[in-house]
Amino acid sequence: MGLTRRAFLERLGALGGYSAVYLGMEAMGLLNAPPANAEPFELPRQAGNGRSVVILGAGIAGLVAAYELKRAGWDVTVLEARDRVAGRVWTIRGGDRIVQTGRADQVARFSDGLYFNAGAARIPAAHRTILGYAKSLNVPLEVMVNANRASKWDFGGRAWSNREVTHSLRGRFSELLSKAIDRHALDAEIPAGQRDNLRGFLAFYGELNQRGEYEPSGRTGYAEHPGGYNATGRANGGLTLEQIMSQPAWALPLVFEEFFDQQSPMFQPVGGMDRIAHALYEQVRPQVRLNRPVLEIRRTGDRVRIVHGPGRQALEADYCLCTLPLNLLQRIPSDFSPAKQAAIGGVPYVPGGKVAFESRRFWEDEGIYGGLGWTDQVTENLIYPSGGWHSDKGVLVTAYVAGWTSQNHPAEFTALSHDERFRISREVVERLHTGHSRELVNPATVSWGLTPWSEGIGPAHPDWFSNPRPARYAELLRPEGPIFFAGEHLSYLLFWQEGAALSAQEAMRLMSAHAAERRLAAA
Known part of the structure; x- marks a missing residue:
């Protein structure tokens, strides 16, 4: 009997975990990528007609929504729990403080001009929506070298190219x-x-x-x-x-660059992955309130009431667009229907994480200019820096853990101390580049499972790895009266900025239609 698609995906998951299953489904055409000829998004001008909307979260979905709704005449307020915008699109620079729940804070010591993309790592050429925002907001891009035949792999305790x-x-x-x-x-x-x-x-x-x-x-x-x-x-x-x-764990690395969303060319904003988010932020800065965690989501008649911030302030608006991840949303008291509460609950998130070091660019001495390295150790993935060729220093990402080579690695990585992550990373680098691990300095590490207001990379629930997705997903797409929902978890582009942006656009279409109906009913 031939191998069924389900059996194949189960075997792929056993080897490579959540990330491998998602990429495998994409390669098999089981996920709905956005059409290449999608029309540019634009809400009707003055569609908001002064109506107020509170957006929960200033990640990509929240910032895209704030930008578009403001342009369409809405009265916008964005509440963000962190002291920064961009959510999981997190770029760390020298002097930045890295807060992790239950761990000592770190302060990044990178030299001026160097940075660590602790979250999102790349943008595919096929992701036209997020690239479109980069273009319209004049965010310069450069090629992110995703595939490089010269990059090094560490499997079975031995280095290979x-x-x-x-x-x-x-x-x-x-x-x-x-x-x-x-x-x-x-x-x-x-x-x-x-x-x-x-x-x-x-x-x-x-x-x-x-x-x-x-x-x-x-x-x-x-x-x-x-x-x-x-x-x-x-x-x-x-x-x-x-x-x-x-070496069965070679399976995913061998085909990684063949998956639709990993094919060359890949891109990155010049100066850090968060540059697109910050360009959006600059358009709506007066509307964004930082350090305002959401404490309650309530209905008051046909409007919404959001309790937020350290002083439990209340904000009322005509509408709410909620972009919070499900793992956080399920803990926030709300007036959601039982069906909505059931759909939100019980969705675990992949913990994952990264490690980075500043270093002299010794890998260039070996002819390695960008690309990914792989290992069967818990650190899973290396990212050689793209750009800055032949400069003195660079930031080498020595761990990118998302279940690439084992579904157990994200939890194992999260449980390690910072020093243990640094030690394993150095050992892998030493096998790949003998004598050079001593050049790694100023380390920094992030575990998304321990990052406040994220607590994971994205959904790890089986419902998000099926097509079509079951009734739970359909329920999450439905508005709750004046409350609408968005985020990459409400897309078929999990873990990508593109998914966050496209889901926000879908939510805005629905909300604008709802507002138009209200106006007609009141006329």
């Missing part, structure tokens, strides 16, 4: 297929006239010699690089099939 693993896999699989053709094992599937064509393709694709055997000729890199005059170079030998099959 991306190109060694990737091209060895192609070569060994091509050799197996070529042998199967020669032994007539595929005669029923391949017409006789096509076998030589396929054999020829495999020879080129997989670096096969005339005997149909894998014979690396440089794609895996060089033990001795070619040079001038008689320096012919010596290619690396490549991995054996046994070595490849001994």
Whole structure:
């Protein structure tokens, strides 16, 4: 019996956790990506006609909503629990304080001009909505090097290059297929006239010699690089099939850059991932109130009443747009219906986290300019900095933990002390770049499970990894009278800024229609 899609996703989840399942569903066409030709969003001018709206949360969804609603004539107030905007799009710079629940505060010591993207890491070219805001608000972008064959991987206690693993896999699989053709094992599937064509393709694709055997000729890199005059170079030998099959955790890294939202080119705002959020903030700064955690969400007639802030102040408005994550929203007293309360409750979030160090850019000495490194350790992922080439220093992200190589890693990482995370990160870097871990200085770490007002990266509940999503999700999309909902968790683009922005636009369409109906009814 063939492997069903459900069984495949279950196996993928066992290996790579939540992130692998989500990316796998996307690759299989089980998630609804936004259409490439989506019309630019614009509310009718003066659609608000002075009506008031309170927006809960100044992350991407809240800031997009505030920006668009203000332009459309709404009286906007944004309540944000933190002392900063952008939510999980968090860029840390020198002097910034890092608060983690139950841990000692850290103060980032990065040199001037350096920064650590502790939250969102990249923007796909396909995410036209968030890129559109960057363009309209004049936020400069640069390429984020997501895929780099020179980047290093650490599996089984040994370092490999991306190109060694990737091209060895192609070569060994091509050799197996070529042998199967020669032994007539595929005669029923391949017409006789096509076998030589396929054999020829495999020879080129997989670096096969005339005997149909894998014979690396440089794609895996060089033990001795070619040079001038008689320096012919010596290619690396490549991995054996046994070595490849001994590392099942390679599955996700090997196909990571092939997923729709991870394909080149990827982008990042110049100066930090939070630059788009701050550009939106500058448009609505007078409307945003920081350090105002939401304490109650109430209805008062056909309006809303929000209790917030240290002094339990009350704010009334015609409408509310709630962008708070479900794991926090379920703890806030409200007048939501039993159906809404049930839909909100019991949704765990992926804890995840990151580690970063400042360092001399020693990786460039090895020809590594951006890209991702991978490890089977709890730290999972490295991000070599994109940009700033040949400058003295950079910030190396030595851990990006989201369940990439094991579903257990996010919880394990969160439980580690800061010093333990730094130690493991240094050990991985030392295996990848022998002698250079001592150059890592000024470390900083974030666990999203311990970050106040976030407490996770995004939903880890099975309902968010199915298509179509069940009744719980449909209920969350429905307004509660004058209260509407948005956030990346209310999109099929989980964990992405694009999902947050698009869900906010959908909520605004509904809210504007509701306001128009009210005006007609009152006329």
